[in-house]
Amino acid sequence: MKRVLPWIVPAGILLVWQALSQFGLLSGQVMPAPTAVAEAFWRVTRSGELWRDIEISTWRAFAGFAIGGGIGFALGMLNGLSRLSEKLTDSTLQMVRNIPHLALIPLVILWFGIGEEAKLFLVALGVFFPIYVNTLHGVRSVDRQLLEMGRAYGMSERAIFWRVVFPGALPSIFVGVRYGLGIMWLTLIVAETISASSGIGFMAMNAREFMMVDVVVVSILIYAALGKIADSVARLLERTCLAWNPVYAEV
Amino acid sequence: MVSNIVAQQTAVGASVDVNDVSHRFDLDGKTLPVLNRVSLRIEPGELVSLLGPSGCGKSTLLRMVAGLETPTVGTIQADGARITGPDPSRVVMFQDPTLYPWRTVKANVSLGLEARGLLRRQGHRVDEALRLVGLSQFATAYPHQLSGGMAQRVSLARALVNDPKLLLLDEPLGKLDSMTRITMQQELVSLWQRTGFTALLVTHDVEEALFMSNRVIVLSDRPAAIKADIPIDLPFPRHRGDPRLADLRRRILGLLGLDADW
Numbered sequence: 001m002k003r004v005l006p007w008i009v010p011a012g013i014l015l016v017w018q019a020l021s022q023f024g025l026l027s028g029q030v031m032p033a034p035t036a037v038a039e040a041f042w043r044v045t046r047s048g049e050l051w052r053d054i055e056i057s058t059w060r061a062f063a064g065f066a067i068g069g070g071i072g073f074a075l076g077m078l079n080g081l082s083r084l085s086e087k088l089t090d091s092t093l094q095m096v097r098n099i100p101h102l103a104l105i106p107l108v109i110l111w112f113g114i115g116e117e118a119k120l121f122l123v124a125l126g127v128f129f130p131i132y133v134n135t136l137h138g139v140r141s142v143d144r145q146l147l148e149m150g151r152a153y154g155m156s157e158r159a160i161f162w163r164v165v166f167p168g169a170l171p172s173i174f175v176g177v178r179y180g181l182g183i184m185w186l187t188l189i190v191a192e193t194i195s196a197s198s199g200i201g202f203m204a205m206n207a208r209e210f211m212m213v214d215v216v217v218v219s220i221l222i223y224a225a226l227g228k229i230a231d232s233v234a235r236l237l238e239r240t241c242l243a244w245n246p247v248y249a250e251v
Numbered sequence: 252m253v254s255n256i257v258a259q260q261t262a263v264g265a266s267v268d269v270n271d272v273s274h275r276f277d278l279d280g281k282t283l284p285v286l287n288r289v290s291l292r293i294e295p296g297e298l299v300s301l302l303g304p305s306g307c308g309k310s311t312l313l314r315m316v317a318g319l320e321t322p323t324v325g326t327i328q329a330d331g332a333r334i335t336g337p338d339p340s341r342v343v344m345f346q347d348p349t350l351y352p353w354r355t356v357k358a359n360v361s362l363g364l365e366a367r368g369l370l371r372r373q374g375h376r377v378d379e380a381l382r383l384v385g386l387s388q389f390a391t392a393y394p395h396q397l398s399g400g401m402a403q404r405v406s407l408a409r410a411l412v413n414d415p416k417l418l419l420l421d422e423p424l425g426k427l428d429s430m431t432r433i434t435m436q437q438e439l440v441s442l443w444q445r446t447g448f449t450a451l452l453v454t455h456d457v458e459e460a461l462f463m464s465n466r467v468i469v470l471s472d473r474p475a476a477i478k479a480d481i482p483i484d485l486p487f488p489r490h491r492g493d494p495r496l497a498d499l500r501r502r503i504l505g506l507l508g509l510d511a512d513w
Contacts, residue, residue: 145349148319152337153413155366167353244353244393 032214037221040214049203054222057188057199060116061226064123065184071124072131072180073173080139081165093132101125102190114195119188126187130179138172139165171245174238181234185227264296264449265330265340265416267316272325273474274311284474285311286322291468291477298443298450300460303470304507309453310421312475316451317343317419329417339363341417342410346425348402350394356405357381357390363413380408383442400431411442418443420452424459436462440487457503461496462489469506479506 014034020026021033028036044050075093079086101122112118142165150160192201200219207215242248269291276283285308293299301309314320315327318337327334329341342363350359360377364370370377381387384404394402403423410418420439424432440463443450454460460467461483469479481503485495 143349145345145347146351149343149349149362150366152317152319152339152343153363153366153409154337154339155362159366164351167351170353242353244355244395246395 036214037217041218053200053203060119061184061188064120065127068124068127069131072128073135076132076135080136097129119191122191123187126183127180131176134172134176138169142168178234181230263447266295267293268328270326272322274323287474287476296447298464299466300452300464301468302460307470307473308475313419313453339413342415343419344423346422348406352394356392360408376412380412384408418448418450
């Protein structure tokens with residue numbers, strides 16, 4: 001029963017949606033019926049178009065995430081550990097953080113055109129901040145006494161980093177990762193919709209030109225599925241890595 | 252001064268010399284003196300208690316002996332060598348167990364050996380230490396699954412696994428309930444008797460100091476200076492109802508400025 005419960009509402013919506021289309025209350029030009037969407041899904045899958053676009057979009061998303069997340073993690077650690085480094089860079093970063101990164105799209109198109117760099121740059125920039133902020137916060141919130149204990153027992157600075165600071169900051173880093181994943185898809189969708197010649201966003205915009213509403217809806221659903229999968233993977237990692245933490249332990 | 256029970260097993264304990272140590276903290280540009288010309292010698296194998304009013308600087312003195320802080324003036328030596336930083340031969344047990352929440356009980360106890368690269372060869376000592384504190388069955392548990400007393404026992408095992416020459420106890424039983432506290436006082440004393448390390452115990456519990464130590468050092472209000480150095484020349488295990496302890500208790504409470512009529 002517990003496993004069924006979360007599916008009742010989506011299934012209900014689907015049924016109502018199908019019924020509304022069936023009885024002509026919902027025009028196919030506004031919103032195609034679920035069966036029409038399923039047909040469109042089957043069509044683009046068979047032609048191979050969908051897989052190509054999913055592949056390129058996923059690659060962009062994770063490459064951008066790796067770049068932005070990597071830099072955010074490194075800077076968060078550095079600024080968490082060194083007051084000097086924080087003094088030097090944090091206020092600048094906070095200033096940049098307050099610019100919505102999507103506002104840079106016109107500039108990014110001028111710089112990179114509609115090439116891969118543009119998408120990677122935007123995704124990396126969007127992902128950078130949640131990871132940076134949460135890593136920094138995580139390092140800062142590591143119990144001082146645990147650090148002291150490590151030193152008292154003769155741990156090297158390197159061991160203190162990997163065995164005390166990093167695991168101590170990990171719960172907070174995971175918060176950043178999950179938040180970053182959300183921003184990653186959001187940024188990619190916008191970037192691909194505005195300027196791309198491949199990817200799911202492009203597929204949607206292309207379909208719009210030909211008034212293929214069903215394909216547009218398929219694209220949107222694909223984004224939702226990809227986002228959900230990424231989040232589930234992050235949660236699984238969280239539960240595995242943070243099994244020691246009662247907050248994350250499986251209930 | 253040292254009772255002969257201790258003198259028999261001084262082989263592994265370190266001696267401690269505190270030479271004319273004064274210390275100040277800088278707080279918001281103001282100087283706060285915490286220790287005032289403290290000199291003290293602890294013989295190998297002794298268990299010495301530091302008693303004093305809350306916030307008098309007794310913990311600071313202990314942290315200095317641990318090498319976690321450097322005195323503003325004066326020096327501290329362990330076995331004749333000046334203490335300049337922390338060392339695994341002098342381990343601290345704090346009021347909080349300060350266990351790593353992401354490590355199992357066993358991995359927490361392994362900490363010191365692991366840090367020194369000795370875990371592979373001397374891993375059996377971890378099991379020994381766990382047995383010594385009666386937690387063998389909890390080796391794979393995580394700290395959040397333990398009670399306060401159990402967590403503090405893990406903290407003790409983590410200290411013991413390093414074969415410390417000097418065990419520094421900073422109110423280690425302060426947060427435990429009174430029944431667990433009494434049990435652990437007895438356990439600590441019997442461990443100390445069996446292993447022979449030197450121990451310095453910071454406490455604000457007069458009974459605890461009297462029950463556990465060879466000597467009780469009473470400190471004054473901040474900046475702390477030594478007010479009295481009282482040998483407790485009674486054999487272990489001691490009995491809490493011992494009239495001699497009651498006399499000493501009255502005297503110490505008097506030194507601390509407390510009325511001991513009750």
